[in-house]
Amino acid sequence: MAELARGMRSREYSSEEVTRHFLERIESGNGRLNAFVTVTADRALQDARRADADIAAGRGGALTGVPVAHKDIFCTSGILTTCSSRMLSNFVAPYDATVVERLAAAGTVLLGKTNMDEFAMGSSNETSFYGPVRNPWDEARVPGGSSGGSAAAVAARLAPLATGTDTGGSIRQPAALTGLTGMKPTYGRVSRYGMVAFASSLDQAGVLAQTAEDAALVLEVMSGFDPRDSTSVDARVPAYSRELDAPVKGLKVGIIREFLGEGLEARTRDAVESALDAYRSLGAELVEVSLPALPLSVPTYYVVAPAECSSNLSRYDGVRFGHRCEDPKDLLDLYTRSRGEGFGAEVKRRIMTGTYVLSAGYYDAYYLKAQKVRSLINADFRQAFAQVDVLMGPTTPTPAFGIGEKVDDPVTMYLNDIYTIGANLAGLPAVSVPCGLVDGLPVGLQIIGPHFAESRLLAAAHAYQRETDWHRRAPQGWA
């Protein structure tokens, strides 16, 4: 993407040409992958012509004219924002999310909105109302989720980059399963305004791209304080793309003991360990660290996230927007049928779980206890970062699994996020970097940093990508 933008600025090709190229790829490839819910071809060409005019007038920036796909969780003015739910299948937002606004202001071209797990609840993109997304590396397999459409689109080169959101691993896990660089910044780094809420204390927008450099260029535009989001942080955003060359030599890397034990598939482990070796040879200092509370992150997450979602999704009542049932008899009928018809099974499961854990008599045993465990996990990370600069481990326990393989077993499905959820609970930035192939399927190395250490993570990822070419590999037939 960075090269693409340079090519446009040096007038080798125009944004319109580039945009047409991607629209053609979407046209021919999306039928197989189901990565897009909405393709905005006309809008894309308009955006591209404007970008070309800006470049011609010498007003081109690093992202001017670069096509981008937005996860269908970001509100886009005048364009459907469905969250891949029947509930919002008719919802046209009257405004742009801050992320959308900032990327548009930077001159990017909107290709369309990508498929996702319904309301971002899922790890396989199988809960979408619009059907599952297929992994371009093996179309019988899932691309991961919930930002699966964004991941499949970028991996199959239908888009040079895409936005995503990560509540429990929804950027990093699909990035790992599709061979991409996926970054979830620090909680509060990117505004949540206009991002349809799943679990507000965990949701964070980020990016899926081919390289750490691309991710850096996009993140420095997306990030920053937004007065419309009280949880966004008012702190300077470094120019990530200019800090990519910080040396890895002397970097203290903590290897999370709890992430290398039982449950980690052997060849995924091998790939991660060879990535760690690469860091060692780059001069990093590797030490094993233990975060004893971290294995509790999955049960903790499955209390906190459903609790918040049960409340966040109460606004979908069939009254003001979204799906409304036919001929409601009375108010209760309007509520129960609109919601019953509008939400899919996984969303209902989480609303019910969340309602239960917040109920009188259960609050202390579940919600409050989960918050206490969350503090313990935070404390573990704090202690670890007192000793090391970054933490490393696998992003997922296995490469991509088959479509339909885990849908009937939510707990096994939930365990797919076992390595990613901790960073969400602690609000930490984390990136997944492609580090190998297992049976032709990508696996990812996860790098977690202290709050606001995005630069450090991106530089570490960039250093690795200068030594390796895993991030350059494209799925067969999609190069």
Place this chain on the structure above:
Amino acid sequence: MSIEWEVVIGLEIHAQLATRSKIFSGSSTAFGAEPNAQANLVDLGYPGVLPVLNREAVRMAVMFGLATGATIARRSVFARKNYFYPDLPKGYQISQYELPIVEDGSVDIVLDDGSRKTIGITRAHLEEDAGKSLHEGLGARSGIDLNRAGTPLLEIVSEPDMRSAREAIAYMKKIHTLVRYLEICDGNMQEGSFRCDANVSVRHEGKHEFGTRCEIKNLNSFRFIEKAINYEMARQIDLLEGGGSVVQETRLYDPDRNETRSMRSKEEANDYRYFPDPDLLPVSLDERWIEDVKTSLPELPDDKAARFVREHGLSEYDAGVLTASREMAAYYEDVVRRLGGEPKLAANWVMGDLSGYLNRDGLDVDRSPVDAVRLAGLLARIVDQTISGKIAKEVLEAMWTGAVDADAVIESKGLRQITDTSAIEAVIAEVMAANPRQLADYRSGKDKLFGFFVGQVMKATGGKANPAQVNELLKKLLAER
């Protein structure tokens, strides 16, 4: 012999804070706009939008806390109260639950016998109001107006310290006075800016345990509160004396029938599933900011009343009446200042004739046709003896309708008091000459006839003769032979 019952009352007052925009959105809070004209995407609970706290609402809550001697929480937390209702767009109300911004305050009320009683304030917390459901003129359908949704409220929860409807009213009026002094609420009960729910229970006098309570919802006039509490108290006593028991429930007061009716029982009550709102950071207040708010507080009603007693020599009762509203107190003080003293005279006129006219015409003091400048002008003519107090009443009446100065009325109507000794003596001489029999009787010892002569002189002068001079001169002339 019948058992003595005691009623126990606690009030939850909802005061709408007088901020220009809503508590979590930039929409206007002005009353009376077209339905939904003042509801933006945040108020409508659109997907993706987020609440942003209005700092002004926080400042107002802190003002209230400081004015009631309460503890101001250095850290308070907004929580979500979850329930479904069409006028609640998000499906939850943002309120404060475990960590409210204000705790442990109190106010003093004056009881009917003049004694004082302290009423505890358990807490006061910030929350957003819901919208309104409209049922009129829409046939079988209901409409929703979300203009009110997101309006900032301060919910002020009292201790169960009140023992009669009169005490409850006194407390409510006290809070009403206070929020208006602080200018944090316009106190308009008709528009719902100031309303309350009452928790009422009864018990045998002398008992320590509380009885089972009922909550009476949405009382928006002082008169209704008194009637509703008295009705509810009688209902509960009847139940208990009839061998029944009180069921904990929420009841609604119907002013047309003067009764309370069951809305929902405890069993039917919602489980609100409160939890901290992850969209809002905890509110952290630093000492300097709180100190700044403290210094910005106006003189509070109790302090003002104490000063009127101390510096003006008013009675506690008068001081209490005059300070019941900030505007009335300001009017009174303005009169005294312009008059250069005479606080008792000013107090009597403000509380007496002026308040009489205001009540008659249903006007607030700041809308009085006779402003403080003019009333002071009138009272100055009493002080300098241009007119008597009695004539002054006549002048005030003319000023009220004619919107003119006292002096203009006195001149045009020729009401200037006669203080010229020779003029009064001449009138007295005429009266004596016209009433020889009474004069003879008086001189033979019928002292009571003195009043008759005073009356005749006043009548002859059209009431304008200075009464003190008339007395003095009459005594002298009647005694002369």
